[in-house]
Amino acid sequence: MLRIVRAFWQDQRGIALVLVAIMLPAIIGFSLLVIDMSRANNLKNDLQKAADAFSLAGAAELDGFPGAWGRAERAMATLVHNESNFSTSGRFTLTSGQPGGTARCNAAGNISWCFLKAIPPADGTQITTANQATYLADATPSVGEDETKFIQVKVTPTGFDTLFPVSFLPGGTDNSWTIGAVATAGFTSGVCEYTPVFMCNPYEDTTITGGVTLEQAAQTRQYRRRQIKLRGDGSYFPGNFAFLASPFGNGANQLEKMLADSKPQNCYSRDGVDTEPGQNAGPVLNGINSRFGIDSSSYSDGPGVNVRKGAKNWNSFVKNNKVDYETDPTKGVGLERDSCQIASNCTMMGGRMGAGDWNFARYWAANHPGRPVPSALSGTGANLPTRYEVYRYEIDPNGDGNTSDNIVGDAAVSGEKGIPPAGAGTPISIPDRRLLYGAILDCNALKASGMNFSGRLTGIPVRRFASFFITEPIRDGKDIFVELVDITGKGGSGTLDNYLRDEAQLYR
Secondary structure, eight states: OHHHHHHHHHOOTTHHHHHHHHHHHHHHHHHHHHHHHHHHHHHHHHHHHHHHHHHHHHHTTOSSSTTHHHHHHHHHHHSOOEEEOSSTTOSEEEOOOOOOSOOSEEEETTEEEEEESOOOSSTTOOOOTTTHHHHBOOSSHHHHHHHOOEEEEEEEEEEEEOSSOGGGSTTOOOSEEEEEEEEEEEEEEEEESOOSEEEEOTTSOTTTTTTOOHHHHHHOHHHHTSEEEEBOSSOOSTTBEEEEOOTTOOSHHHHHHHHHOSSOOOEEETTBBOEEOOOOHHHHHHHHHGGGTOBOOTTOOOOOSOOOOOBTTTTSOOBTTOOOBOSOTTTOOOSOOOHHHHHTOOOBGGGTBOOSOOOHHHHHHHHSTTOOOOGGGOOOGGGOOOHHHHHHHHHOTTSSSOGGGOOTTOOOTTOOOSSOOGGGOSOOSOTTTTEEEEEEEOHHHHHHTTOOOSSOOOOBOOSEEEEEEEOSOOSSSSOEEEEEEEESSTTOOSTTGGGEEEEEEEOO
16 A cells, blocks of 8 residues: 555656646736737837827928918828827727818827927927926917927827726736827938028018018018128128038138039028137128139139129130229129129118119110010019029029020120120039028027127027128128028928938927
């Protein structure tokens, strides 16, 4: 009997079944946990991908133009199609909607969103109800759309039921909870092939511009025609200019190279630019005048195709800026200055902004004798053509890109033609060789905020990027006479789109 008991005690057959029976609850529980975690992770990924997609679609429309909020809503509602699985309700499609585009925070479908002017500098700082007011864009669309740089999208949390019976565990909670997702995307705008120049917004102080803003000026011929004398005298007030830091180096030689080059390789972001102190009047003079067929810069890659400037010795290769200008405007004249600029009695912008009343009739009669004024340039009063429009018409009368019928070669009464002198080199085929591109800064507001413009500054926010038409060569070595042509963002007409580098990206 004892032998039988001993044999039974030492017999290990079937032990695996016993161990399995003991471990089976743990194995099943662990398997359920793995399945639950996998389902929860997949659901979280689905919701996060949807939040990312919605925020990126919305952010791509935040360009500062009117209606940006409405376009962002439309993009989220029509361009995004994401499905979610593994929730309690099973597979479903995440949707948005278009509630009108008039509120900085709204909700539709499965998401809610807010338009932000800024986000916390530290990634670990969340935007919560307590601090949200610091980052929200202005509630008025006309203001808020312009300053909106980010959109925060929240996916409505969805229910998730576990397979593992959590409620059976000591201290366990309910077997279901909700899973959501949040994403923040932003819109960055920058430009490339831009000269390293910034200008203090000439329309920042509307009390001296007749109530006209920069955006209004860009949209209206009557205001674009106002001639502006940009002054680089070291003081930063509306209409003054200075320089930006270049990634290719700074200093007089680099500045002259950038101003003389038809395609400078600098890129700048609207989020912030770095200023570079120094006046360097010589490089500015040389770089700008090289565009007029004047041999003043060894860095120039050629003059413009139209360099008409009222010169007597137009067919001579002029060096060192020694241009002999025609003194009789009935015989030959460049794109004349506004009347108050000629008389030196302008009242707007400290005497440096004209009224846009240049003598087009005299210019046309002197430079295109016998040729009737075309209908495209026949406006008078408020509809008087801008100098830039006249310049472009001379290059491309039909506006079709075919310049074979240009009238640049028309001889003025004095004999001047717009064709560059032979010694100036091959003209640059780019019609806009005489445009100056630069960043527009609200200098008054920046100074009022405590910013000191002495020395080099970094991360200065840009109001707009703009293009200005240089109406004449620099004569006194300091001032540049220009007309506003276009701006980026709200109020712009799209001529700078080729320079823009817009990008929507995720930040959170």
